[in-house]
Amino acid sequence: MKKANKIITIAIFIFLYIPMLVLIVGSFNEGKSLARFDGFTFEQYAELFRDPDLLALLGNSLIISILASLIATVFGTFSCVGINSLKPRMRNTVMSLTNIPMTNPDIVTGISLSLLFVFVGTKMLGQRNSLTFWTLLIAHITFDLPYVILNVMPKLQQMDRSLVDAAMDLGCTPIESFFKVTIHEIMPGIVAGAIMAFTMSLDDFVISYFVTGMDFVTLPVEIYSYTKKPIPPKIYAMFTLLFLLILVLMITMNLLQLKSEKKKARG
Amino acid sequence: MKKNNSILLSTPYILWMVAFTLIPLGVVGYYALTDPDTGVFTWSNIRELGTYLPVFGQSIMYSLVSALICLILGYPVAYYIAHRGAVMQKILYMLVMLPMCMSFLLRTLAWVGLLQDTGIINNLLAAVGLPRLQLIRTPAAVVLGMVYNYLPYMILPLYSTIVKIDHRLIEAAEDLGCTPAETFRKVTLPLSMPGILSGLTMVFVPAVSTFYISQKLGGADTVLIGDVIERLYKQGNNANLGAALSLLLMILVFVCTGIMNRLGGDEEAVVV
Numbered sequence: 061m062k063k064a065n066k067i068i069t070i071a072i073f074i075f076l077y078i079p080m081l082v083l084i085v086g087s088f089n090e091g092k093s094l095a096r097f098d099g100f101t102f103e104q105y106a107e108l109f110r111d112p113d114l115l116a117l118l119g120n121s122l123i124i125s126i127l128a129s130l131i132a133t134v135f136g137t138f139s140c141v142g143i144n145s146l147k148p149r150m151r152n153t154v155m156s157l158t159n160i161p162m163t164n165p166d167i168v169t170g171i172s173l174s175l176l177f178v179f180v181g182t183k184m185l186g187q188r189n190s191l192t193f194w195t196l197l198i199a200h201i202t203f204d205l206p207y208v209i210l211n212v213m214p215k216l217q218q219m220d221r222s223l224v225d226a227a228m229d230l231g232c233t234p235i236e237s238f239f240k241v242t243i244h245e246i247m248p249g250i251v252a253g254a255i256m257a258f259t260m261s262l263d264d265f266v267i268s269y270f271v272t273g274m275d276f277v278t279l280p281v282e283i284y285s286y287t288k289k290p291i292p293p294k295i296y297a298m299f300t301l302l303f304l305l306i307l308v309l310m311i312t313m314n315l316l317q318l319k320s321e322k323k324k325a326r327g
Numbered sequence: 328m329k330k331n332n333s334i335l336l337s338t339p340y341i342l343w344m345v346a347f348t349l350i351p352l353g354v355v356g357y358y359a360l361t362d363p364d365t366g367v368f369t370w371s372n373i374r375e376l377g378t379y380l381p382v383f384g385q386s387i388m389y390s391l392v393s394a395l396i397c398l399i400l401g402y403p404v405a406y407y408i409a410h411r412g413a414v415m416q417k418i419l420y421m422l423v424m425l426p427m428c429m430s431f432l433l434r435t436l437a438w439v440g441l442l443q444d445t446g447i448i449n450n451l452l453a454a455v456g457l458p459r460l461q462l463i464r465t466p467a468a469v470v471l472g473m474v475y476n477y478l479p480y481m482i483l484p485l486y487s488t489i490v491k492i493d494h495r496l497i498e499a500a501e502d503l504g505c506t507p508a509e510t511f512r513k514v515t516l517p518l519s520m521p522g523i524l525s526g527l528t529m530v531f532v533p534a535v536s537t538f539y540i541s542q543k544l545g546g547a548d549t550v551l552i553g554d555v556i557e558r559l560y561k562q563g564n565n566a567n568l569g570a571a572l573s574l575l576l577m578i579l580v581f582v583c584t585g586i587m588n589r590l591g592g593d594e595e596a597v598v599v
Contacts, residue, residue: 069407072400076426079437094440095447142337154341160348163584165536167553168577171560172351175570179354202347234332259428283432299433306428310421
């Protein structure tokens with residue numbers, strides 16, 4: 061039984077990673093097809109860095125995901141402090157509001173935001189082009205926020221409230237006690253929320269696809285447009301580099317968690 | 328005084344979420360109930376929904392099958408991870424999460440490379456002298472794409488539930504003479520129920536609304552509701568009908584998650 065479990069687990073991990081391996085191998089392929097390996101080369105990476113358009117798209121994706129996750133992290137963290145001091149009934153209402161973007165299918169979230177922006181922009185403000193960088197940013201902040209809230213909230217609730225009381229007794233203002241005490245206690249939640257928000261934003265396709273306008277396109281939306289023409293292999297090179305980036309981010313997140321757990325165990 | 332101040336911090340958040348989650352859903356309702364050309368109130372979009380019920384049925388079938396396969400495949404994995412040492416658990420958890428963070432479009436395209444008529448699998452078959460198979464553009468390929476993409480959404484909640492199961496309960500069952508199979512059926516499985524239900528929901532919701540997987544891996548007969556909505560909204564310029572379908576999809580998902588939550592709640596009550 062235990063052995064069977066181990067074999068299934070290994071098989072599933074192979075299943076999960078084979079397509080990614082196919083893409084990574086494809087990034088070192090001389091030919092264009094994923095299906096046939098024609099020889100080893102770094103040419104796709106050179107191609108990638110010679111393509112200003114593609115790099116600009118990657119830049120767009122990074123700008124949106126960094127901005128949206130930063131804003132969502134700061135906004136979400138302060139909101140958590142507020143939500144935490146609400147009365148239980150009101151707090152539950154706010155938390156179910158937080159759950160709406162999590163349980164709604166992405167396609168519905170995307171269409172609803174897109175319709176809102178078009179409705180307000182075109183019908184109410186008379187703009188010709190109502191889907192811009194700013195609407196995309198608002199959409200990303202909106203679906204990033206729940207990830208921050210759901211990561212920070214439990215840490216805030218686990219926190220020993222007497223720490224804050226002690227800080228205030230020692231003469232801290234509420235704001236000082238937040239920055240000197242609370243923020244350190246909930247830091248692992250903030251970091252985890254920020255990283256999750258960032259990766260969700262970076263990889264988001266469905267919501268961006270509906271909310272994106274003509275003038276600001278992100279990488280996944282561009283990749284989707286490669287439906288008729290074949291994908292240039294430099295995209296696989298970019299995938300490989302992003303894979304490494306995400307891997308580093310995840311390892312960082314885990315090390316931070318381990319560190320804070322050790323600290324807790326010691327303290 | 329201090330209490331009031333911190334309550335104020337929640338106000339911008341509430342306003343933001345009302346403005347960008349609740350009001351947009353209202354706008355969807357508005358579009359669903361108006362005529363695309365004149366903007367006058369009409370029931371015609373809602374009446375047209377009947378035509379799409381078979382597509383809805385097909386989407387539900389595909390995503391239910393995928394969710395069940397995910398459960399069957401994911402449970403042993405989650406169980407295995409939950410019974411490793413602390414560091415190994417962290418590493419394996421990360422390895423399950425990592426694919427979720429990588430481009431879902433490109434990973435699906437990699438399956439096209441694997442499954443297509445002149446793809447990797449068929450080339451391997453041909454190399455050893457076997458006949459090539461029709462793998463892509465089949466219902467099985469769509470289910471495979473769903474299982475592949477959403478399996479981590481099943482494993483992670485299952486793992487979180489299984490890892491919390493009190494080991495003493497299992498020992499107690501064994502001491503009282505249960506065979507391993509009985510222990511599993513009578514103790515471990517009922518206690519994993521919350522994870523099973525949330526895993527099923529987390530696979531079902533994105534699967535029932537997907538449009539990329541069916542476009543890339545499916546054929547003409549595997550059109551799903553997501554495809555229809557995407558086409559109406561982005562290409563067909565009938566945002567109003569698209570809005571009506573989104574509304575129906577949303578209600579469907581809320582009903583399903585509601586049922587799951589209800590089942591989960593009852594289950595917990597039984598266990599406690």
